[in-house]
Amino acid sequence: MGLQSFIAERKQSKDILVMAHVVCGYPSFEENLQELEIMAEAGVDLVELQFPFSEPSADGPLFVRANEQSLKSGTTVDQCFEFMKLVSARFPFKVLMMGYYNTAFKMGEAAFVKRVKDAGGVGYILPDLPIEESPELHRLSEEAGIEPIILMTPTTSDKRLAKLGAVSRGLVYVVARKGVTGSKTKMGDDVLALVERCRQHTDVPMGVGFGISSKADIDVLRGHADIAIVGTAALKIWEEGGASGLRNFFAELMA
Amino acid sequence: MGLQSFIAERKQSKDILVMAHVVCGYPSFEENLQELEIMAEAGVDLVELQFPFSEPSADGPLFVRANEQSLKSGTTVDQCFEFMKLVSARFPFKVLMMGYYNTAFKMGEAAFVKRVKDAGGVGYILPDLPIEESPELHRLSEEAGIEPIILMTPTTSDKRLAKLGAVSRGLVYVVARKGVTGSKTKMGDDVLALVERCRQHTDVPMGVGFGISSKADIDVLRGHADIAIVGTAALKIWEEGGASGLRNFFAELMA
Amino acid sequence: MDIFDFSEGREGYYGEYGGVFLPEILHATIEELLECFRECKADPKFWQEYVSLLQNYSGRPTPITHLENLSRKLGGAQIYVKRDDLNHTGSHKINNVMGQGLLCQRLGKSKVIAETGAGQHGFATATMAAKFGFECKIYMGAVDVARQRPNVFWMENLGAEVIAVEDGQKTLKDAVNECMRDWVTNMADTHYILGTACGPHPFPEMVSWFQSIIGLEAREQMLKQAGRLPDRVYACVGGGSNAMGIFQGFMNDDNVELIGSEGGGHGVGSYMHSSRLAYDDASVGVAQGYKTYFLQNDEGNMNETHSVAAGLDYIGVNPIFAHLHDQGKVRFEAATDIEVKEALKLTMRTEGLIPALESTHAFVTAIKEAPTMGKDQIILINQSGRGDKDIFTIADALDDAKWKSFIGGKADQYRGENN
Amino acid sequence: MDIFDFSEGREGYYGEYGGVFLPEILHATIEELLECFRECKADPKFWQEYVSLLQNYSGRPTPITHLENLSRKLGGAQIYVKRDDLNHTGSHKINNVMGQGLLCQRLGKSKVIAETGAGQHGFATATMAAKFGFECKIYMGAVDVARQRPNVFWMENLGAEVIAVEDGQKTLKDAVNECMRDWVTNMADTHYILGTACGPHPFPEMVSWFQSIIGLEAREQMLKQAGRLPDRVYACVGGGSNAMGIFQGFMNDDNVELIGSEGGGHGVGSYMHSSRLAYDDASVGVAQGYKTYFLQNDEGNMNETHSVAAGLDYIGVNPIFAHLHDQGKVRFEAATDIEVKEALKLTMRTEGLIPALESTHAFVTAIKEAPTMGKDQIILINQSGRGDKDIFTIADALDDAKWKSFIGGKADQYRGENN
Numbered sequence A, B: 001m002g003l004q005s006f007i008a009e010r011k012q013s014k015d016i017l018v019m020a021h022v023v024c025g026y027p028s029f030e031e032n033l034q035e036l037e038i039m040a041e042a043g044v045d046l047v048e049l050q051f052p053f054s055e056p057s058a059d060g061p062l063f064v065r066a067n068e069q070s071l072k073s074g075t076t077v078d079q080c081f082e083f084m085k086l087v088s089a090r091f092p093f094k095v096l097m098m099g100y101y102n103t104a105f106k107m108g109e110a111a112f113v114k115r116v117k118d119a120g121g122v123g124y125i126l127p128d129l130p131i132e133e134s135p136e137l138h139r140l141s142e143e144a145g146i147e148p149i150i151l152m153t154p155t156t157s158d159k160r161l162a163k164l165g166a167v168s169r170g171l172v173y174v175v176a177r178k179g180v181t182g183s184k185t186k187m188g189d190d191v192l193a194l195v196e197r198c199r200q201h202t203d204v205p206m207g208v209g210f211g212i213s214s215k216a217d218i219d220v221l222r223g224h225a226d227i228a229i230v231g232t233a234a235l236k237i238w239e240e241g242g243a244s245g246l247r248n249f250f251a252e253l254m255a
Numbered sequence C, D: 001m002d003i004f005d006f007s008e009g010r011e012g013y014y015g016e017y018g019g020v021f022l023p024e025i026l027h028a029t030i031e032e033l034l035e036c037f038r039e040c041k042a043d044p045k046f047w048q049e050y051v052s053l054l055q056n057y058s059g060r061p062t063p064i065t066h067l068e069n070l071s072r073k074l075g076g077a078q079i080y081v082k083r084d085d086l087n088h089t090g091s092h093k094i095n096n097v098m099g100q101g102l103l104c105q106r107l108g109k110s111k112v113i114a115e116t117g118a119g120q121h122g123f124a125t126a127t128m129a130a131k132f133g134f135e136c137k138i139y140m141g142a143v144d145v146a147r148q149r150p151n152v153f154w155m156e157n158l159g160a161e162v163i164a165v166e167d168g169q170k171t172l173k174d175a176v177n178e179c180m181r182d183w184v185t186n187m188a189d190t191h192y193i194l195g196t197a198c199g200p201h202p203f204p205e206m207v208s209w210f211q212s213i214i215g216l217e218a219r220e221q222m223l224k225q226a227g228r229l230p231d232r233v234y235a236c237v238g239g240g241s242n243a244m245g246i247f248q249g250f251m252n253d254d255n256v257e258l259i260g261s262e263g264g265g266h267g268v269g270s271y272m273h274s275s276r277l278a279y280d281d282a283s284v285g286v287a288q289g290y291k292t293y294f295l296q297n298d299e300g301n302m303n304e305t306h307s308v309a310a311g312l313d314y315i316g317v318n319p320i321f322a323h324l325h326d327q328g329k330v331r332f333e334a335a336t337d338i339e340v341k342e343a344l345k346l347t348m349r350t351e352g353l354i355p356a357l358e359s360t361h362a363f364v365t366a367i368k369e370a371p372t373m374g375k376d377q378i379i380l381i382n383q384s385g386r387g388d389k390d391i392f393t394i395a396d397a398l399d400d401a402k403w404k405s406f407i408g409g410k411a412d413q414y415r416g417e418n419n
């Protein structure tokens, strides 16, 4: 089943889905598994598996350090794909590859698509790959039946939203604010207005991310967005509170 | 009795005279007196009393340090003149003021001449005062009956020697070599030739200085120059060998 | 040949290199920048204003110096040097920075950010910001902050905030990442003054354009002073801005060979260098907003790089050079750390010039090749900066014992003051 | 008015100041120098050669920069700055040194000696010697060697021998004495490159002549850039060479007021300063070969002097200024150490310029006076040098804590290497 129908199906029983995030190999693949187990238990619907990159220029400090530490401990792209395979087989949520374009570019776009697909991934998020640079990758993805996730942002003009909307598939990642991952966003009318603006240009489901860290944030989005994307907040909790902390976090978040 | 007649008189009993040097107030006026006593005993004929100056740019390292230390210990121009008075009264040798022009300039040339005269000095050596700058001082000196000592050097042209000769009185100080006081000079034909060259231009007695440190040096000059001028060598001995050292030094030198 | 005529290819691409690989959120900002740059480039008054600003503030035109002693000593080609070391703040970096300052004014932005490695670009940017009245933040790897304190000192005194970047290798490339992070947050009122001809379009073109003043001057000066064009032109290549600057003066002169000299570090095979094109260790990739040759591993993660010259110690090379290298239009060589030290000593003693360690890389290659050339041949070296502000690095590189003991004494003095 | 027309007075005298007070042994040498200088001055080709050497090697003409920000901030006169800081080696000292280098070639001498205080003149001389192929010895007070190690480092690397002078106050004046001592020994093959417009004739005239290039350029540039002559011209005065340099451009312009700014150190009455003319502590004397105002005691021994700027920290002033002061042709003011620090900070932040501490003295006086002048009035400041090579002194002067801890870390690193 493709990403979009998966989302549609899940949304029949929930008013908003949750997408979570782990950085592959940080703190370790074992801990990643524990985190994912907790996320699955809590009913998380989608997970981004970030492939660590040496130049994570769109990430905030916590993820930057996670990328760095993961690479330092020897994480390879092969390991990430194997992990993806394991995870997508074991858990009910759907898995997306998240990372930087160079990871895909270096192995070749065709190989990249094939490997995501083979590992059970339903799509990928490459924040430094603009649509101007991705027609071929999108074509290959479509052939393979996986989805390239398009990002829409507060600085995107209507004209450009139309362009982005035209090629968006699976889901759209609405970036709630300027900046990098990790800092808090005030979830309010601005964000909802942005989601509405984006909806004018596409029918695919809307995920909202960047700075979501509480049930209150999700409540704001409920009825407006389809998916709440939780990134840094979860990693922070894991680092500070371990398994029980994370369990409580997701329990509260998704209550 | 003026300088030149004094020299003439002394030369009747000696084939060469000796002029020695002390830096006033270095190591102290007391030690100066002890040195002078030894010089007098040894039969030294003339003594330069150097008035310390803060910028002794024509002096070598030993005298530079002596100038500096003397000033540091508080030596004043008044003290130097008083010391000159004491010395010229107590000892049989004749005394010359030696120093830099600024000492004379600051008190005024007329006052300077009067004070040298009053202190029993027979003349002065101001190595940084060229003849172009000294007509008035020379005039005052002549009036007072003291002598401005002219320096003649290895780099002085015949034309200039003639000019210098024309205004020289008392004695001429023949600078044995280029450089500052203190380093050794090879006393040989060059020096003698220079003395001969100087004699072409004046009849006043010739003293030779810069680097004379032994009887052998004096022996070379004997019969050519009228006066051997011993500077740094004596101070060095005093510093290293004290009174007995200096006594031996002069005994050998003048044997 | 106009490498910036994109009418037959994709805008911002040089062969297969270049492009814009930025987060979507910067799309509008980079478009706005591109548009503003296009306006400036089309407006002769802008260039006039730029030239007169550099003349009055930075001392342009910088002269060409004929190195008669060195030429004689090497016994081959006549060596001329373009003296961009005489610029205000001591390097060619000021050219680009002043140009972007004017552009930033047009953009109506009040804040500037910049990455810096050796500190020269940061120093120039802080200077420009003081002159233009912009708020200024300089991102600098923590390792560089520690080893380039003199430049940090000046930047701070010029009113800039210097932020030590603690991520990654804590050097230049990490400072670039941090600039991107600042920019995606503050682009509304902030312009990113990229320091070399790298990064996303239009930066390679824009920085090259501003630096082309070097080559424009140099070509005219060579004709006037030497009576003809040089046979070869040498420049060091970090990101490639000073080299692009001087090469552009001779791009259409087929008989002028263009040679870029990269940081050879510990030499070929050492994997401790920053030669992207002269050695075979780099491959094509996409990072920091553009596609070019990077020193990276098979999975696309960047390798550690090294050069005695902090300003050459960078993973990527400007995409224009990647293309010109493919085309055989520019030849690339590397100079090792050891060769650089020797060439620096030679240049100081024979000519009284102190090239920056970066620039000395160009001297190394020129000094190697001059003796093989005829006495009637002419070479031109771009001295992109002066070395006297890199005293710590050079004293370290030359392992100067008296310097070290001076620093020890200074430290003792400071510690004494604190007691 | 031609101050160098001695036809009605004594050659080498300016009023009652100047002259030649040297040991007889130097008579022939100084005559030879005078004769050679007269030839050079009479030979238009010499001046042409001099100008083109400076153009091609040192980047002359240096520009004039209009300080719009500072002028606006002060709310008075429009401030322009002559940028001799952009010279090769970083100060106006190179002008004189290059000129004397050419002259030394004419004299057929193969060795040069020079005194230096801050090190700028020594640095320039070592550079010139490398370029001309002269053997070079630099005399520098031991105290200055210790505190100006960066300059010593460069001089040595340029091939000069730097000799620490252990006599006297172990500073500039003692280095001058030591040069005299070397010169009386080695004059046959050695030329003494005096660094300022002091010393025996013809040095004051000769150094002033070479430095007059500053004023020649500046006058023309002011007319072109500001449309008219400045109302006032400010320069710092150590020995007085940069000030003589710029003032000569305006000597015959009666409406241009000339202001020299001396080292006020700890201020009037402190006896820790180097203001010979602005304060009342100096008197006429004869030392170091010439007659002028010296900071000396009643017996003619020199006093200790002080200035935060090593290059102003000198006992005497050039005899031409002593005369022009008597004549009321040049006004003299003093800038204290504290004022200098404040003006330096202000200039860095508002204009992105880092004047040398010496030059900052001129800024202090100009900054004090600009607000009292009309907005339609114009002042010109001579920025004789750049401050970035004085980082140790300036960091000390600004008491920069991060700098101190950087130095501590560097010292620890070096000590570690030795274990």
Ligand SMILES: Cc1ncc(COP(=O)(O)O)c(C=O)c1O
Pocket (backbone or CB within 6 Å): C091, C092, C093, C117, C118, C119, C120, C121, C195, C196, C197, C236, C237, C238, C239, C240, C241, C242, C243, C310, C311, C312, C356, C358, C359, C384, C385, C386
């Ligand atoms: C003096 C100097 N030259 C060259 C470079 C290298 O940069 P680019 O290749 O962009 O000229 C730098 C960079 O800091 C530099 O400071």
Ligand SMILES: Cc1ncc(COP(=O)(O)O)c(C=O)c1O
Pocket (backbone or CB within 6 Å): D091, D092, D093, D117, D118, D119, D120, D121, D195, D196, D197, D236, D237, D238, D239, D240, D241, D242, D243, D310, D311, D312, D356, D358, D359, D384, D385, D386
């Ligand atoms: C930059 C600078 N300005 C001024 C001076 C003072 O010298 P003068 O008065 O001869 O210009 C010096 C002396 O070292 C200097 O380095």
